[in-house]
Amino acid sequence: MLEMKHIKVNYGEFVALDMGRDIIVDAHDIVGIVGSNGAGKSTLIKALTNQVAYTGKIVKPGQIAVHLQENNYPATVTCRTILEGLLQTTYKKDPKLIELVQFFDFEKNLKKKVAQLSGGQKQRLTIIMVLYQDAPLTCFDELSTGLDFETRFNLMAKIKAWYANKPAMILLITHYFDELEKLANKLLIIDQGYVVDYDLTTMLFAKYVGYSAVVIDAPQLAITLPKGCDIIRGEAGQTVIGCDNQNSQQLVIAHLNQHGFTFSATRTSVTLIYLNALHRREINRLGQTS
Amino acid sequence: MKHYIKFELKNTLGYSLAMIVGGLLPMILAIGNYHATSNTLANQALAKGLFATLLPMIPLGLVILPFTISFGRDMADGVTTRFVLFGYRMAKQLVAKFVSVAILVSLVTVVYCLVLYQVLPLPSMSMLSLANVFASTMILTAALYLLSFAIAQVFKGFNMIQGVAMVCYFGIAFLTGSMGTFQLPRTLEKAIEWIPFAAIRETLKMHWGSNTVTDMQTEWFKLIVFLLITLFLFGLAEFYRRLKIHAV
Known part of the structure; x- marks a missing residue:
């Protein structure tokens, strides 16, 4: 140890x-x-x-x-x-x-x-x-x-x-x-x-991303999100939707398929953990200073 | 330790500068400066003088230049740290490097003796004198080794270390009369007496065939004092090195 x-x-x-x-x-x-x-x-x-x-x-x-x-x-x-x-x-x-x-x-x-x-x-x-x-x-x-x-x-x-x-x-x-x-x-x-x-890693993913994340190769995508989903931080040029559970993930995927978007789903992305952990830290810091 | 010594020996042999300056140069200078005359005794005296004068140049050439420079380069490049992280700790490195250079100095001294005995009209040396040649060469090697480590620790940057090593090498060689003779101020002359090159030279010349240990007393006293001085400098450098690590 x-x-x-x-x-x-x-x-x-x-x-x-x-x-x-x-x-x-x-x-x-x-x-x-x-x-x-x-x-x-x-x-x-x-x-x-x-x-x-x-x-x-x-x-x-x-x-x-x-x-x-x-x-x-x-x-x-x-x-x-x-x-x-x-x-x-x-x-x-x-x-x-x-x-x-x-x-x-x-x-x-x-x-x-x-x-x-x-x-x-x-x-x-x-x-x-x-x-x-x-x-x-x-x-x-x-x-x-x-x-x-x-x-x-x-x-x-x-x-x-x-x-x-x-x-x-x-x-x-x-x-x-x-x-x-x-x-x-x-x-x-x-x-x-x-x-x-x-x-x-699994705990951090759950904490900062959710159950899963759907990554769409399109920036600032305007989309109506089902309940249990939220736009989270992703790499430049991407829109990332964090899903709280399997159902919400399926709803998002169905919606994206319907509109012909190219996307991928992840439950392990360290990039998303990292970006969202830093983002949350920044928000907390700003909250403390204001 | 066996593998470390083997490694360091190969590492030292890889520095061609060491073999040229410490291995070849003393032999070439001894042979090149010999001029035979019709007087056999004068020839022997000249041969003895050259042998004794250039003998200390072996440890000087094999230690001061290549070791200081390689130490300096290894420190700057992080090689020493890399070794420490592989469990080859600084103390072990110092011991292995010293043993390897001691082996090398011994071997070169043997070659030096064999070659010069073949080429120059040297008289037979007593066993005590021969033992004294090797023992004093070893003590000198140890002292110069400590000095080279101290230089590599205290001075920063490869070029600076290389410069200081050069100054030390040529400074010691010239000032001690191993490369030419100079009229020096009395105070400087007195100070330089404690670099025991002249003591080794004079003792060997005067007691070439001696079997009396007391004949070597003065030389040994000066060798031990020189070793203690370099040990003190080594201690200071080591203290400085540790201070550098912890002054964060």
């Missing part, structure tokens, strides 16, 4: 993170940490790994594996030397490492130096070492940033497959919310250093 009790990190006068509440991550939880750039997500990982000073209390496992946003290695040695040196093993004698290297299709890169690797290959090198540790807590900080769609998709599929049926507590920072929909069971939403909300 991981417990973060009122963690606060200051960079001089600037408050980088002020969680203001306790966050408890249970064993087997995969927590997606979302927030805009500078929200304090990476600062949280740095506090967890003692890279920055913090106030509050963190009760954490003895070993934490971390994938940082930038992972640099000496340019003088080969990938195999890095793997063997940092993991304290011998490649040929280590079936677990061989499995991981093969799993990530990395054998052909073992003799290369880091400078010769592509962005995706560099990520794989770090991921291999992070996964090898089999730590009770693993943090991935923007694992797939800068990778093309195919590489990102394959990488996430491999990570999901690797962790299937493994006891692991994972903190996953990403701007690609589709990755969280596939992997995370909990969300920690951070905005400007403050925790907006933290709960199971």
